[in-house]
Amino acid sequence: MPPREEFFKKELIEELRRVEALIRREPSIEKKIYYFSGAYGATSRTYRYVFSKEVLIADILLQSTYNMLKERLQLLRSGDRNVSPDGIIFDKICDGLKDLANNIESGNSIIGPLETIVTAGFVATGPGNFMREKGDVTL
Numbered sequence: 001m002p003p004r005e006e007f008f009k010k011e012l013i014e015e016l017r018r019v020e021a022l023i024r025r026e027p028s029i030e031k032k033i034y035y036f037s038g039a040y041g042a043t044s045r046t047y048r049y050v051f052s053k054e055v056l057i058a059d060i061l062l063q064s065t066y067n068m069l070k071e072r073l074q075l076l077r078s079g080d081r082n083v084s085p086d087g088i089i090f091d092k093i094c095d096g097l098k099d100l101a102n103n104i105e106s107g108n109s110i111i112g113p114l115e116t117i118v119t120a121g122f123v124a125t126g127p128g129n130f131m132r133e134k135g136d137v138t139l
Contacts, residue, residue, distance in 0.1 A: 083129040
């Protein structure tokens, strides 16, 4: 692997691990979501310097998950308490971020970790929560 590519891969892995640690320590939902934005920030920077289809896919899915969480937060702030993100959602996001970093480092597929992250974000939405309550989606 060329030195430039190796450098940005290492930076991405470190940033994903940093984001995971920050989310795990933070009690506030607002701050958890804020810290989560660092994950797609890192992927976005990475593919701009060393393009990778894999990192681009991760970036798009991480941004989408962030948007789902951010929308839920805005609904909560407006008084809609029908769906309140519980701790397991962020635990699964953190598990996914950890696995994502590990899989990037080892060269394994990133699809599984991204599925975990996206599914956790999805259950924070109305349809996702409903499907979770029915038992169709599990975390």
